[in-house]
Amino acid sequence: GTLWAWGSNFYGQLGDGTTTNRFVPTQIGTDTNWKAVDAGGSHTVAIRKDGTLWAWGGNLAGQVGDGTTADRWVPTQIGSSTDWKAVSAGSHTVAIRTDGTLWTWGQRLECLVASVDGCTTDPYHLVPTQIGAATNWATVSAGALHAVAIRADGTTSFEQRRLQILRLEPGLSAASVEAALQLSDEEAQAVNAETLRILDENVRERIRVDELAQ
Numbered sequence: 001g002t003l004w005a006w007g008s009n010f011y012g013q014l015g016d017g018t019t020t021n022r023f024v025p026t027q028i029g030t031d032t033n034w035k036a037v038d039a040g041g042s043h044t045v046a047i048r049k050d051g052t053l054w055a056w057g058g059n060l061a062g063q064v065g066d067g068t069t070a071d072r073w074v075p076t077q078i079g080s081s082t083d084w085k086a087v088s089a090g091s092h093t094v095a096i097r098t099d100g101t102l103w104t105w106g107q108r109l110e111c112l113v114a115s116v117d118g119c120t121t122d123p124y125h126l127v128p129t130q131i132g133a134a135t136n137w138a139t140v141s142a143g144a145l146h147a148v149a150i151r152a153d154g155t156t157s158f159e160q161r162r163l164q165i166l167r168l169e170p171g172l173s174a175a176s177v178e179a180a181l182q183l184s185d186e187e188a189q190a191v192n193a194e195t196l197r198i199l200d201e202n203v204r205e206r207i208r209v210d211e212l213a214q
Contacts, residue, residue, distance in 0.1 A: 001032040001049065003075075011042045012073030013057030019073065029075065040089025041144065046075065051082035053128075055093065062126035063093050063106030069126070079128065090142030094149070095128065100135040102149060103128040109146060 005014040006022040015028040037046040042058030055064040056072040064071075065078040087095040092106030105128050111119035140149040 001034050003028040003031065003034045003037065003046065005044070011058030011071050013039070013042055013044050015044060015056045015073070015075050017074050036086065038087060038089045040093070040142065041091055043089055043093075045087045045089045045093055045095075047084050047087055051084050051098070053078045053081065053084040053087060053095065055089075061092065061107040062124040063089070063091065065093060065105040065126070065128055067126050069124075086140060088140055088142040088147075090147070091144050092142055092147070094140045094142045094147045096137045096140050096149075100137050100152070102131045102134065102137045102140065104131055104147065105129055 003015070004025040005016070005028050006025050007014070009016070009019050009021050012019050014022055014026065016022070016026055031048070033049040035047050035049045037044065040057070040063065042060075043055060043063050044057050045053070045055045047053055053065075054075040055066070055078050056075050057064065059066070059069050059071050062069055064076065066072065066076055081097070083098040085096045085098045087093065092104060092109065094102070094104045096102055105125040108119065108123055108125060111123045134151065136152040138150050138152045140147065
């Protein structure tokens, strides 16, 4: 359960209290209860065996999750919750709690692909923010500008579908997309990826019709 890191350390993402690059595995602290760790582009996230969440490194967009945009050079506990199950770092951070809920922080991805209310004044989530109300998320992975996840029933990520619709139809409002996807969620439980693609096209058409009628 010891933690080790090496490589580029420009933002303090190795967690050894410095910004010095390390060319060999270097032990980070002396704790022996680390359970999971993931490296992003400029920050690192980890979960301890007690279910607490930790992050460090670059924090320009709030991806560390401590409520600031200050870089952290050592592992920093995020909140006080002890129910974190999985975490993944990209340019942002996504995580799942033991109750199956999905959380994200850092760059608001919708602000990169569409004009969404609040993006000008609030482009980042500085602390873990719940995505939707589903409680059956099983795994999650953060990319550079997107995130993917799998639910316990095997369906694909609500967040991934929402961002794809906003990317393809930038004129739609985020609220309309979320509402329509929630309505279609029950239908999507037992269908495969190709059917989901067709369903989301139908959702986009439904929103266009609804908004033109207003």
